[in-house]
Amino acid sequence: MLTLQQINTDKEAVIESLKIRNRDYSKEINLIIETDNLRKQTQAEQDKALAEANNLAQQIGKLFKEGKGDEAKSAKEKAGQLKETSKKLTSQLNEIKEKLNTLLSEVPNIPNKLVPAGKTDQDNFEINSGGEKPKLHDKAVPHWDLAKKYDIIDFDLGTKITGAGFPVYKGKGAKLQRALINFFLKEAEISGYTEIMPPLMINEASGFGTGQLPDKEGQMYKMEVDNLYMIPTAEVPVTNIYRDVILTEDDFPIKMTAYSSCFRREAGSYGKDVRGLNRLHQFDKIEIVQIQHPDKSYETLDIMVKHVESLIKKLELPYRTVRLCGGDLGFTAALTYDFEVYSAAQEKWLEVSSISNFETFQANRLKLRYKSKNDKKTKLAHTLNGSALALPRIVAALLENNQTPEGIKIPKALIPYTGFDIIN
RNA sequence: GGAGAGAUGGCAGAGCGGUUGAAUGCACCGGUCUUGAAAACCGGCGUACCGCGAGGUACCGGGGGUUCGAAUCCCUCUCUCUCCGCCA
Numbered sequence: 001m002l003t004l005q006q007i008n009t010d011k012e013a014v015i016e017s018l019k020i021r022n023r024d025y026s027k028e029i030n031l032i033i034e035t036d037n038l039r040k041q042t043q044a045e046q047d048k049a050l051a052e053a054n055n056l057a058q059q060i061g062k063l064f065k066e067g068k069g070d071e072a073k074s075a076k077e078k079a080g081q082l083k084e085t086s087k088k089l090t091s092q093l094n095e096i097k098e099k100l101n102t103l104l105s106e107v108p109n110i111p112n113k114l115v116p117a118g119k120t121d122q123d124n125f126e127i128n129s130g131g132e133k134p135k136l137h138d139k140a141v142p143h144w145d146l147a148k149k150y151d152i153i154d155f156d157l158g159t160k161i162t163g164a165g166f167p168v169y170k171g172k173g174a175k176l177q178r179a180l181i182n183f184f185l186k187e188a189e190i191s192g193y194t195e196i197m198p199p200l201m202i203n204e205a206s207g208f209g210t211g212q213l214p215d216k217e218g219q220m221y222k223m224e225v226d227n228l229y230m231i232p233t234a235e236v237p238v239t240n241i242y243r244d245v246i247l248t249e250d251d252f253p254i255k256m257t258a259y260s261s262c263f264r265r266e267a268g269s270y271g272k273d274v275r276g277l278n279r280l281h282q283f284d285k286i287e288i289v290q291i292q293h294p295d296k297s298y299e300t301l302d303i304m305v306k307h308v309e310s311l312i313k314k315l316e317l318p319y320r321t322v323r324l325c326g327g328d329l330g331f332t333a334a335l336t337y338d339f340e341v342y343s344a345a346q347e348k349w350l351e352v353s354s355i356s357n358f359e360t361f362q363a364n365r366l367k368l369r370y371k372s373k374n375d376k377k378t379k380l381a382h383t384l385n386g387s388a389l390a391l392p393r394i395v396a397a398l399l400e401n402n403q404t405p406e407g408i409k410i411p412k413a414l415i416p417y418t419g420f421d422i423i424n
Numbered sequence: 425g426g427a428g429a430g431a432u433g434g435c436a437g438a439g440c441g442g443u444u445g446a447a448u449g450c451a452c453c454g455g456u457c458u459u460g461a462a463a464a465c466c467g468g469c470g471u472a473c474c475g476c477g478a479g480g481u482a483c484c485g486g487g488g489g490u491u492c493g494a495a496u497c498c499c500u501c502u503c504u505c506u507c508c509g510c511c512a
Contacts (some may be wrong), residue, residue, distance in 0.1 A: 044474060047481040054481090057493040061442040064492095072492080079492040246434095246471095376453095378471085 001104045003364055003380070004036055017110045020117055020326035028107055035100045042096055046089040053082045105214070109361040111326060112298075112335035118325025124338065125325065130309070131318035134344050134401045142345045143399040144276035146408065147173065150423050153395075155276070165266065165274070165281035172423045176398075176410075177284060179417035180391050181259050184286035184311065186417075188388060191307055193257035193288055198237035200260060201228040206240040209366040211332040211358075221263050230263035234287040235385045239362065242291055246378055247370040253300060254291040257388070259284065277392035278350065285390040289383070291368065294360070297382035298335075301357045304386050305337050308353045311389055314413040317397050318342040320349065334359045337386075341393065345400035350393040355386030399423075 007014055011029055018025045056079045063072040116125040147153035152173025158166040169177050185195060207213035207229055212220060221230040231237055238258045247254075262285050266274070273279055288307065292300045305321065312319045324336040333356040340349040360380035363369070369378040402409040407424025415421050 040474065043481080047474065050482085051480055053492080057491095058443065060492050064442080076492045083492080 001361060001364055002107055002110065003360065004032075004104070006110070007032055008036070014110060018108070020111050020115055021108060021329065022119055022327050025107060028103060032100065032103045032107070035096060035103060039093070039096045039100055042089060042093045046086060046093055049082055049086040049089060053079060053086060056082065108331045109334050109358065111329055112357070114323060114335055115329060116323060116325045119327035121325075121328050123325040124322035124328055126320055126322050127337075128309070129318075129320035130313060131316065131342075133318050133342050136344055136400075136403065137405055139405070140345050140400070140403055142276065143343070143396040146399045146403060147276070150408070152176070152423060153277070163281070165279070167277070167280065172418075172420065175418055175420075176395060176423070177391060179414055179419075180389075180394065181284060181286065183414055183417045184388055185257065185259055187307075187311055187314075188257035188286065188288055191255075193255040196234075196238050196241070196256050196258040198231075198234055198241075198258050198260060200231050200237075200263075202231055202236050202240070203228060206236055206243070209240050209243045210236045210362055211365060212236060215331055218267055219265055221265060231260060232264050233262050233285065233387075234258040234260035235289060238287065238289045239291075239383055239385065240366065242368045242381075243366045245368055247291070247368075247381060249293060249370055249373050251370070252291065252293045252296070252381075254289075256289045257286060258289070259286045261285075262390075275346075277396040278346075278348075280392055283390060283392045286388050287385060288388045289385040292382045292384060293370070294379070294382050297357050297359065297384060301335065301337075301355065301384055304355050304384060304388075308339055308355060308386060308388050312339060312341060312352070314411070315394065315398065316411045316413075317394070317401065318344075330354075330356065332356075332358050332361050334361065339389075341397045343393070343397040343400050345403070346396075350397060352393045352397075353387040353389050356384060358383045358385075 002014070007029060011033060015024070015026045015029050056075055060072050060075050060079065063075065116123065118124065141149075144155065147155070150172070152170055154168045154170055155164075157168040158164075161168065189195060201223065204213060204227065207217075207220070212229075212232060216232070220232050223229070237260075238256050241256070242254070261282055263282050264280075266279055266281060288304060290300050290304065309319075309321065319339055319341045322338050322340065324330075324333075324338060329336055336354055336356040338351050339353040339355075340351050342348075343350050359382050362383045363380040366383075368381050368383065370381050371377070372379050398411070399408055402411070407422040410418050410421050410423070
C-alpha cells in the first residue's frame with residue numbers, strides 16, 4: 001500500500017498518476033488525508049492525557065514512599081478521572097487508525113510514467129516480439145486433443161479425482177513437466193538466483209504482505225480449520241521471507257527463484273478461456289523474485305524481462321512482449337510486462353509470464369526496509385517478481401506448435417532435460 | 425494428542441508492581457593511542473508516531489484485564505523448547 005508520506009507530500013500528483021487506472025481517486029485520497037489529520041489531532045490529545053497520568057502516577061509513588069498517604073489519596077482520584085478520558089481517546093484513536101488502514105489498503109499502487117493509457121488487454125502496448133508462427137500440417141489439432149491422442153495429460157481423470165482444472169499428467173506428459181521445471185530452475189540458477197523451496201500454504205500475515213489479502217481472498221483456497229491459504233504463486237512465501245526485515249545496502253540485490261505448484265480458484269472463469277491447459281486450478285510455475293535498492297529497481301526489471309525472453313527464445317516459441325496499460329495493470333504493480341506465446345492450433349496468444357516492479361507498495365505492507373548508507377535512515381526497499389515461467393500454457397504452445405504427422409517434437413534446449421526428442 | 429517450561433533490544437542475558445526504554449557482556453559506529461593493526465581507554469548505539477524545537481507518547485511474542493502505576497500480577501491466543509504418545 002501507499003505510504004501516508006507519499007500521499008501527504010504530493011497529493012495532487014498521486015491523484016493525477018492514478019487516473020491512468022481509469023478511476024478518479026481524489027475522494028479516497030482526500031478522505032485519507034482528512035482521517036490522518038484527525039489521527040494526529042486525537043493522538044496529540046491522547047499523548048497529553050497520558051503524559052499527565054504518567055506524571056501523576058510517579059508523584060503518587062513518591063508520596064507513598066514519603067508516607068504521605070492522604071495526599072496520595074487525592075492524587076489517586078484525579079488519576080482515575082484522567083484514566084477515563086485517556087481510555088476514551090485510546091478507543092477513538094484505534095478506530096481512526098483502523099479506518100485509515102482500510103482506506104489506505106484500498107488505494108492501488110501509483111503507476112509508473114511508462115504505463116500506457118487504456119482499458120483492457122487490447123490496449124496493452126506491444127514493445128517487442130520474436131519467433132515465427134509455425135505452419136501446421138492439415139490435421140493439426142488443439143493441445144487438448146493432442147493430450148488425449150498421445151495419452152500424456154488426462155483431464156477427465158483429474159475431474160474424477162478432484163475436479164475440473166486439476167489435470168493428471170502421464171508418461172511423457174509428466175516427464176515434460178519435470179523437464180521444464182528443471183530447465184527453468186537451471187536457467188535461473190545460471191542467472192544468479194538462489195533456489196528456494198517454500199511452503200505451499202501461507203498464513204494471513206503473508207497473504208497481506210504481498211497484497212493477496214484482503215483484495216483477492218476469493219482467489220485463494222482456504223483451509224478454514226487451520227486458517228491457512230494454499231499459495232496462488234510462490235511469490236507469496238518467497239517474498240515473505242523478507243517480511244519485517246531490515247537489510248543493509250550491501251545485501252542488494254536479493255535474487256530468489258522458486259518452483260511451486262500454484263492454486264487458484266479462478267471463480268467466474270468459463271468457456272474457451274478455460275479449455276484444456278489454458279486456465280487451471282492447480283498448475284506449476286517457476287517464479288523469480290528480486291529485492292532491490294529503489295535506485296536500481298527499473299534496471300532490474302529490464303534484466304528480468306530479458307531473462308524471461310531468453311527462456312522463450314530457447315524454447316523456440318513465437319512471442320510478444322507487452323507493457324500493461326492502466327486498465328490491465330494489477331492493483332499492487334507500478335509497471336508490468338507480460339509475455340504471450342502463440343499457440344498455433346487454437347490460434348491464440350497465451351499469457352505465460354508477468355513481470356512487475358512493485359516499488360515500495362509490497363515493501364510497505366511487508367515492512368521490508370534497508371538502512372541507507374548516506375543518512376543512516378531506514379527506508380522501504382523495492383520488490384519485483386516475475387514468472388519464469390508458468391508451465392501449462394507453455395506446454396499448450398509446445399504441443400500445438402511442434403506437432404507433426406510423426407509426433408510432437410521437443411525443442412533442442414529441452415531434450416537434455418526430457419531425455420527424449422519426440423512424443424509419439 | 426497428553427504433561428511441563430519458556431518468549432525481554434542485532435545476539436546472549438538480568439530484571440518479576442513505582443524515576444526501567446530497560447543492568448551487564450558481545451557485536452556495531454566514532455574518537456584517543458599506534459607507522460598500520462590488535463589491545464586498552466573515552467563516547468555513541470532500538471523502532472514508530474506527534475512537535476519548528478525543548479520535548480512528549482507508544483512498544484519487553486499478539487490481544488484483553490487488574491492497578492494511581494505493569495516487562496513484572498491475571499485471562500486468552502500464537503510460537504518455541506523438553507518429555508510421553510502417534511507417525512512419513
